[in-house]
Amino acid sequence: MTGALSSWKDGPAKQAILDFVASATRAGPGFVPVTDRIAAFDNDGTLWVEQPVPPQFDFQFRKWAEEVRDDPSLAGRQPYKAVAEEDAAFFERAATQDPQVVAPLLEAFARSWAGMTPEEFEAQVRAWIATAKQPKLGRPYVQLVYLPMLELFDHLKANDFRVFVCSGGGRDFMRVFAEETWGLHRENVIGTASAFSYRDGRIIRTGDVVGGLDLGPGKPEHIFAQTGRLPVFAGGNADVDVEMLESATFALLIDHDDPQREFAYTKGAVKSLAKAAELGWTVVSMKNDWTTVFADQDGPP
Structure with a gap:
């Protein structure tokens, strides 16, 4: 198939997207000025695979396992305790982005890389990208972005x-x-962020998190802080995306219902699916609306 959204099957979800974009860009009651055309998307589970845990946690867990080996006393506190004990329940709560679990994870994340320059941190991320693979699908995570x-x-x-x-x-x-995988400039990435300090001519990561967690109401708050506007188009897949989706004119919710090509689950998305039904959001069935999930992957029979 050719044309816009060629990996999307013709149907209500694809048509709703095309209709909204057409309405937003032509004269009429749905017109949106170019300056206000902000679209915002969640990442884990919306742009790439988030099971069995979001990929960034894979990166973090490897680092923390090394830290526990170097300092066994860390094993008594979270998240090091869960890593050392291979606590499946903790990992499951991380996969659903439970804020009570995500908070200590991200605080530890800020501490673990405090004192590094951006270049040093980036080198570690790139080494992980080059070697880590998703356990079920057996492919590097950056190859598991949804086409x-x-x-x-x-x-x-x-x-x-x-x-x-x-x-x-x-x-x-x-x-x-972001640039090589999504085609987005770095400044178009909004997320939970470490603070930086300028020292002796260098930018250095600190152990602080700026502006709180980018979850739930934090999402529209962070979008507005960075852009000065709320999104008119938003896409997510989980309960922690509800506030961002509510803030947009057009809301898109990804439903993971394809165990053959990806995963099937609703955990962490029950509230968002109910909100979609209540507010008329466009729900995308991964199984029924996408002919292809990942690049170079054949569609269903």
């Missing part, structure tokens, strides 16, 4: 939307691969 969502990015950008990724994950982690 239909990249096509949506292209369609929005072709119609003068500015596209942002707004994730509870680490902003600087995502910025390492």
